[in-house]
Amino acid sequence: MMMKDERSPVAAAVSHLHYQYDNNEVLLPYQKYWIEDDSPLKIAEKSRRTGITWAEACDASLTTSKSKTHGGCHHFYVGSNKEMAREFIDAVAMWAKAFDKAAGEICEEVIEEEDKDILTYVIYFASGFKVQALSSNPSNLRGMQGNVTIDEAAFHERLAEVLKAALALTMWGCKVRLISTHNGTENQFNELIQQSRAGKKDYSVHTITLSDACCDGLYQRICQVSSKTWSQEEEDHWIAGLLKATATEEDALEEYFCVPKSGSGVYIPRSYRERAAVLENNVVHFNGSAAFNALPERLRAMDMAEWLEQNVKTLLDDLPTHLRHTLGEDFARSGDLTVFAPCTVLQNTQRQIPFLVELFNVPFKQQEQVLYYIADRLPRRDGIKLDARGNGQYLAEQAAEKYGAEVEQVMLSTAYYRENMPSFKAAFEDDELQMPKNEDVINDFSSIQMIRGVPSIDDARTKSADGHQRHGDSAIAIFLAYLASKEECRRYELHRIVEAENNRNLHEDTRRQFTHTRGLKGMRGGLL
Missing domain, CATH: 3.30.420.240 (Nucleotidyltransferase; domain 5)
Structure with a gap:
């Protein structure tokens, strides 16, 4: 019989099981699995800083470098800010160099967006295809053709409209990827995940918690990159520091263990x-x-x-x-x-x-x-x-x-x-x-x-x-x-001490006693 885990939800979520880490492997197992999943629609609900976007940049580089006959196409990245866009394009350029794929330098292009011009980053490949970082304006995807990555999807103010525009691209065989940490139970990102798990949507869902990532060697990779010696004690200390830095246990579960909280929307799930x-x-x-x-x-x-x-x-x-x-x-x-x-x-x-x-x-x-x-x-x-x-x-x-x-x-x-x-x-x-x-x-x-x-x-x-x-x-x-x-209550009531008949007898006895006492007092008064 399984015993109930008496630890906190955060403590219970942390695991010490590890796969056999290989320093020579560029990608960790969960990153490989994400790239290998060729589903037209897929979602990654993830812990912060687990490198799924980095793995997605790898996939974008490989796909865009292919010719059309070999499955190549454009790739559009939709992030929530300019810094994320630049970071993704830089990662694509790095992967292109690592794979020895012919690609040009990172360029800046201007897209006219309603009443203003938006600067975007783009990198062109010899195949004729490009990877381009777009703003979150849904109209930017209209008329485009290619795979679409929507990063930090739960934090897009217009996710429904962006997704609607992106899904239109799948008519011609292109693919849509949603990557994000959670942002509450009532967020559309979480609703898509729940509907997919219920069989109502066709997204392939990947869950990468901090525990999952560490089991696959995330902290060992961090130690390798930073030239530190890995130990289980150091890893536990690192995880504890991350969790301590979050405001509440509920925040920690959402940020690192893919448990959306009810903070945005319905209060009691x-x-x-x-x-x-x-x-x-x-x-x-x-x-x-x-x-x-x-x-x-x-x-x-x-x-x-x-x-x-x-x-x-x-x-x-x-x-x-x-x-x-x-x-x-x-x-x-x-x-x-x-x-x-x-x-x-x-x-x-x-x-x-x-x-x-x-x-x-x-x-x-x-x-x-x-x-x-x-x-x-x-x-x-x-x-x-x-x-x-x-x-x-x-x-x-x-x-x-x-x-x-x-x-x-x-x-x-x-x-x-x-x-x-x-x-x-x-x-x-x-x-x-x-x-x-x-x-x-x-x-x-x-x-x-x-x-x-x-x-x-x-x-x-x-x-x-x-x-x-x-x-x-x-x-x-x-x-x-x-x-x-839950509160103390003040209540005032009339409580009868004795029965009514007893009350009458008591009253009669008291009256006789009072009369007798008054007579004695009068007698004393006469003697004085």
């Missing part, structure tokens, strides 16, 4: 959400129809009370009475949903969201009615956090008047998200939170996005399976319920 969605699909929904909203408040209250008895009471009755519970809520009057999320704190400190109550287009008084119905029946209730933005402030104020300091009226803001979202995400990472297995609920969490470096709710709306508009509603309700479960 879908894989985390689906892993947490293991409970029964207890999500009940009330739709406030036009007929319901037109009823007098007294009749609406009767209808709502009946609905609660039929749909929510059983869910509340099933809650364990010996465990403490909290409640979170995200408010909406119309358009979006109001969602109530109770949270059960298990004995092992794991949190569960046993059910959700969703209200659509429901008047304020009936939302208040639902809130009180749930809150009054929560076993060992230990905190309530309510969304107090906009119209939600009415409901939050009424609840605070009824339940006192137990209620926190939350003004959701950038500062609030910045302070509290990291611990909420950690609950998913550490398997601390479980919730109903419901597709709409899972999708609601995609509304939590990294916006200017802070996890916040974006402005986009989604549609539920039944067509209702959603805006991360259940995600916020669960978020607030979870936070409430």
